[in-house]
Amino acid sequence: MVAIRYEDIVKVPKALLHDHLDGGLRPATVVELAAEVGHELPTTDPEALGRWFVEAANSGSLERYLETFAHTVAVMQTAPALRRVARECALDLAADGVVYAEVRFAPEQHLEQHLTLDEVVEAVVAGFVEGSEQAAAAGTPIRIGTLLTAMRHAARSQEIAELAVRHRDTGVVGFDIAGAEAGFPPTRHLDAFEYLQRENFHFTIHAGEAFGLPSIWQAIQWCGADRLGHGVRIVDDITPGPPPVLGRLAAYVRDKRIPLELCPSSNVQTGAVASIVDHPIGLLRDLRFRVTVNTDNRLMSGTSMSREMALLVDAFGYGWKELQWFTINAMKSAFIPFDERLRIIDEVIKPAYGKLLA
Numbered sequence: 001m002v003a004i005r006y007e008d009i010v011k012v013p014k015a016l017l018h019d020h021l022d023g024g025l026r027p028a029t030v031v032e033l034a035a036e037v038g039h040e041l042p043t044t045d046p047e048a049l050g051r052w053f054v055e056a057a058n059s060g061s062l063e064r065y066l067e068t069f070a071h072t073v074a075v076m077q078t079a080p081a082l083r084r085v086a087r088e089c090a091l092d093l094a095a096d097g098v099v100y101a102e103v104r105f106a107p108e109q110h111l112e113q114h115l116t117l118d119e120v121v122e123a124v125v126a127g128f129v130e131g132s133e134q135a136a137a138a139g140t141p142i143r144i145g146t147l148l149t150a151m152r153h154a155a156r157s158q159e160i161a162e163l164a165v166r167h168r169d170t171g172v173v174g175f176d177i178a179g180a181e182a183g184f185p186p187t188r189h190l191d192a193f194e195y196l197q198r199e200n201f202h203f204t205i206h207a208g209e210a211f212g213l214p215s216i217w218q219a220i221q222w223c224g225a226d227r228l229g230h231g232v233r234i235v236d237d238i239t240p241g242p243p244p245v246l247g248r249l250a251a252y253v254r255d256k257r258i259p260l261e262l263c264p265s266s267n268v269q270t271g272a273v274a275s276i277v278d279h280p281i282g283l284l285r286d287l288r289f290r291v292t293v294n295t296d297n298r299l300m301s302g303t304s305m306s307r308e309m310a311l312l313v314d315a316f317g318y319g320w321k322e323l324q325w326f327t328i329n330a331m332k333s334a335f336i337p338f339d340e341r342l343r344i345i346d347e348v349i350k351p352a353y354g355k356l357l358a
């Protein structure tokens, strides 16, 4: 087999379902925006700041990992700042060969300078539109859908769900809950999920990352999640083989084709898995779960979609066939309409991988 080159992974089309806007800022942008608002950073050298984020996020605990977001959220409190961050996000993803991305953030965390929730969403969506237009002009087209996140420790999920539905025709394609998982089960937000189902809207839930099977079970069987954010702890319901034996919940997730938004580097940093080679993605792929590969937080992990793919190539010996499978899985699981998903699969993804596979 011909070795896969990193620059070819960058060129090939990729689809990304789980990426946080406030976890993907350019370090130089954090420095500039912090200077404008007088926010104190651990260092004002962009390179050193990039390293600081990765080291601080390498904490082995989700709670400590999340503390690093104080510095990004602090500089994302005005419409121009939100718009800039979203525009740069679109450009960075497109330059990395991402052709479809769903990017999420929590509007309730961006109200410190008195923006309304609607103004926050409008600024971010405008930034994505602007960035996508610039990316298309540069020859790297990207389609971006926005997901609105509610923080699971707070009590604004119904309000954020209504906000998402209000903006469904202008860029918002889904809803999510995030934040510390232990002690904050998805059923705390059942009203919001039931509302979204009545609205025929889409949602994913961060579940099975820092907490195990009960969280996944609630997300799917109580709340009706379309996808699982991480969901990596589903392996706790698989008895190692050979052959591996699936418990009832694992079988349900696999057989219903519920997409797993796996984020390899992030999982190592929060201690959910020991290392990339130990990541259950290998087992879950072999068992034909609907596995997708994601970045989670590019700044905190010092990563990109191409880098996550390359890490899996190194750890599991994957080739273009597997990278295409992950990409098509993600595209099939996207929250945009079916005909748009199919168009990207048939006209963008398959022709590009077809050339490499030939």
Ligand SMILES: O=c1[nH]cnc2c1ncn2[C@H]1C[C@H](O)[C@@H](CO)O1
Pocket (backbone or CB within 6 Å): 020, 021, 022, 023, 062, 066, 069, 073, 104, 105, 106, 109, 149, 178, 179, 180, 206, 209, 266, 296, 297
């Ligand atoms: O991996 C994660 N698990 C739970 N919460 C997360 C993760 N990555 C980011 N967040 C939180 C921190 C952000 O401020 C928030 C919205 O993007 O979502």
Ligand SMILES: [Zn+2]
Pocket (backbone or CB within 6 Å): 018, 020, 178, 206, 229, 296
């Ligand atoms: Zn996440």
